Amino acid sequence: MKVFNTVFIIVLFCCQPVLMAQQHNVEKEKRKLAQAETMYANMDYRKAIELYKQVKVTDKEQFVKLRIASSYKNVGDLQSAEEWYRKASSKQLPVEDQYAYAEVLMSNGKHDEASEWYRLHAQHAPDDSRSKSKLAAIANLSSYYEKKDSYEVQLLNINSSYSEFGVSFLEDGIVFASTREEVAPKKRYNRTNSAYLDLYQSKYDEDGNLGAITKLGKNVNTKYHEGPAVIYAGGNKMIFTRNNADAKVKEKDHKLVSFQLFETQKDKKGDWDKPRLLSFGEEKYSVGHAAVSQNGKLLYFSSNRPGGIGGTDLYVSENLNGGWGTPKNLGDEINTEGNEMFPFISGDSLLYFSSDGKGGLGGLDIYRTSLTSQQSVENLGAPINSEKDDFAFVLHKEGNWGYFSSNRPGGIGDDDLYYFSIKAPQPKLPPEPEVIPNDTIIAEKPEPTKVYVVQILALLNPVTVHKSFLQDLEGVVKHDGKDGFHRYTYGEYEGLEEALESLEKIIDKGYSDAFLRRIERYSELSKGPGKSVDELYISEAKKNAVF
Known part of the structure; x- marks a missing residue:
């Protein structure tokens, strides 16, 4: 017995370093996973991917794969996202990941595989309208190409290798958002590893082409994001999206920075004065993507404010006595469980917007509906829409041309600006009467094709x-x-x-x-x-x- 006890004690002491090393490795992996989660929560997806790939915690294997897939999806690398969703799908996916995987497959042009995952999501989330809408769209994809010859689409020559999107009209040009500036690493936005968004303008030359590009004044652009703008009241007023500077929230604090709407107007010298935060903005949620009706009385925007239907919904606020009133949700005919954003008002009655919750070609698609009649929401179809993200549609007051933004293949940067014109419909010639000679033998009808x-x-x-x-x-x-x-x-x-x-x-x-x-x-x-x-x-x- 003494010999046995001695041997047991020796073995115990020999095993202690191994056990301590194993415990140390477990703690190290947990710390690494916690760091990755922090980067993910802070939307620093590129760093999160690096850290997640180093994590080797067996009971978290599928979770880590899904985080990597989601991170790739968020930075726009949909091929890698599909690869990691496929790896994770060896086990049953959580309900929301079923939908996310279907969205990635749809944007990658794999409609049939996407259909299976949309169907699975619809079974597990019967009250969510998104998958049902997507399945209906897949069953009727050809209808989205019926008007492809009605538009002419061109990539603008002012695009850079960075991101450009969100056009607003000036009398002599346009204003748009871009990350085109080359900056030091410490001044870059983590999510895209590029400069923060600023507002730029480009004016038309004598031939009607967009020319030299300049930044808007220092009163408008700051060291953080300035996003899409709407210019109205004869070019004298502007409402634009900006990081809420009053929130005093920094990225290094690992908190989400809210976006808010600011308004400004031109002073006597023609410069933009100091912007003011709109009254209904709060630090707890984001507000952005402004659009103003032609008469200047109604403000439309996108927000994730409480009480909405989905991720971001569209709202409207009325201008009362010089101030913007309490926002009203536009309802479930327009808003979905997904994201609705980038509204634009044409002639005070037609609403154009982008959504990833309705049936379409993939990613964000552009839709329109009437605000004054019971007209259903209409997908604009190809070539305005594609399998990727298409958004920020604006129509010139002439009604037959405008701009939109997209990250579709064939562009120069991440998001690019596109010009479109609406072709005049060609008159149809009456069909020539069919003449059958008397001595012609009419062949039997072929067997019908099964479709x-x-x-x-x-x-x-x-x-x-x-x-x-x-x-x-x-x-x-x-x-x-x-x-x-x-x-x-x-x-x-x-x-x-x-x-x-x-x-x-x-x-x-x-x-x-x-x-x-x-x-x-x-x-x-x-x-x-x-x-x-x-x-x-x-x-x-x-x-x-x-x-």
Whole structure:
């Protein structure tokens, strides 16, 4: 017994350094994760990514992967974001990450994969309208390209390799926000690793082209952000977005800096006087992206103030006795659980804005609606919208040209300014009458082309579902997808009306996730041709038969 106790004590003392080293490593990893979380909370996503990639805490593995994916999404690297969401999706994703992954896939042009994740999110968050809107858009993507020939879009030559966005009209040019200044590392904004936003102006030359670029006065620009502006009252008044300097909050304190609206007007010399904070601004939330009606009485803006519907909503404030009144939310016809921002008012009646919560081509899309009639919200479609972020649309008072901002491929910097013009519709010529000679033999009509199928299920389980699960449906086909999903389809239809009738019957049978998809898409999604479920049952029966 004494020998055993002696050996035990020796082993115990030998193990202590190992245990202490392991505990030290655990504490070190926890500290590293805490540092990464601090950077993430402070929107310093690039540094956060570096730190998260060094963390090796097993029980936090999926959490860390999702943080990396979200960080890449926030800095606009959607390819890397997709890669890390895919790594994290080996386990079931949290509900909000299901939606975020779908958004990344949509912006990367992978509509079918996005559809599966939107559908999954819709199941887990039935009260959230976003995924339902996105699924409806994917099912009808071709409609967003119907007006692509109605616009001419050009990249502006005043763009830099940095970010430019948010145009407002001057009589002789434009004002816009940019990070184009080259600054020292200590003066850079952590999230983008670039200079802080300032307001710039560019004037038209004799040929109507935008020329030399200059900063607005020192009363307007500070060492922090000055964002989009709206200029009104004949070019004498301006409301713009700025970091709330009165909040005295610095980035190094790891706190979120709020944005507020400031107003200014030109003095007798034509310079902008000292800006004043609008009365309804508070440090606890952000207010920005101002738009003013033509008569100067209504102010529209975006805010994450309490009581909204989503992340940021659109609000309106009325000018009463020289001051702006209590803001009113524009309601759920316009606002969603996502983000609505960058409003613009055309002729006091048409509202243009950007949203990532409604159905569209991907990212932020530009929409319009009437403020005076029961007109539904309309997506402007391509080429104004793309699979990336499209926003800050403004229309000149002439009504047939303007500007918008986008981070679409083919630009020069992060966000770029684009000019657009609306083409005049060409008159349609009457069709020539069809003349058929008497001796012409009219060929028989070709067999109708099958276009649509009803997708009933999309499962990650490769095992063929039990026959009872398919109820009395005949002719069900199973498609083994390249992305790991196993899709089950029913029927083939030539026309949309017939397909919709069949879809309604399928849903009535309890297949609430059923939807329409074009047959041709399965050749892209699947590893090979679909297989009849009935034949799969027969094959499995033969395989398991006892002779």
